[in-house]
Amino acid sequence: MHEHAQDLRILIYYISLMLLLPLGLLFWTATADEETRGGIIETERLGVNLIAFADSVRPVSFSQDVQPIFNSRCVFCHGPNSIVAGGAPNGLLLDTYDNVIFGSNFLPVLVPGEPENSTIMRMLENGTMPAQGEKLPDDQIALVRNWIAQGAPDN
Ligand code: HEC
Numbered sequence: 001m002h003e004h005a006q007d008l009r010i011l012i013y014y015i016s017l018m019l020l021l022p023l024g025l026l027f028w029t030a031t032a033d034e035e036t037r038g039g040i041i042e043t044e045r046l047g048v049n050l051i052a053f054a055d056s057v058r059p060v061s062f063s064q065d066v067q068p069i070f071n072s073r074c075v076f077c078h079g080p081n082s083i084v085a086g087g088a089p090n091g092l093l094l095d096t097y098d099n100v101i102f103g104s105n106f107l108p109v110l111v112p113g114e115p116e117n118s119t120i121m122r123m124l125e126n127g128t129m130p131a132q133g134e135k136l137p138d139d140q141i142a143l144v145r146n147w148i149a150q151g152a153p154d155n
Pocket of ligand 1: 073075076089092094106107120131136
């Protein structure tokens with residue numbers, strides 16, 4: 001009985017904290033002067049940068065994140081059942097990890113650890129590839145870039 005009363009008191013304490021904190025913050029931002037407001041905006045920017053940073057260090061999975069992008073947007077040309085006359089353009093198959101790493105008849109299309117030196121990144125970023133349909137959305141391009149930056153592992 002006694003313990004329950006204690007639990008209840010702690011619960012009420014937490015609930016009031018949770019209500020007071022956002023209210024306090026709201027009040028503070030509403031009444032803050034320009035300088036302080038600038039500080040808040042800076043803090044928000046820092047938050048956005050931190051999220052982008054967190055995304056770039058989150059391990060990207062080839063099989064879960066990257067291959068599905070290639071499957072939906074690239075493999076109908078760069079695959080064994082290519083719609084392109086003569087088969088996958090320049091022999092580039094993007095249907096398995098080994099084929100992606102092997103690259104085309106002419107060149108590897110990526111350098112593990114170096115997205116800035118990878119043909120595939122240049123083509124995704126300037127929208128040359130996919131040759132059909134919309135440019136890949138930024139978050140998908142970022143996944144491929146981060147996977148290459150992380151050494152293009154078979155994971
Ligand atoms: C509609 C068909 C089509 C689709 C879809 C397509 N490609 Fe291509 N891709 C081509 C053709 C055609 C070429 C050859 C272009 C050339 O040689 O000028 C090519 C060439 C490339 C090359 C250069 C290969 C080399 O070394 O010559 C890369 C890298 C590439 N594609 C990546 C991709 C990626 C990644 C996707 C999906 C996001 C994709 N492509 C989607 C048709 C396609």
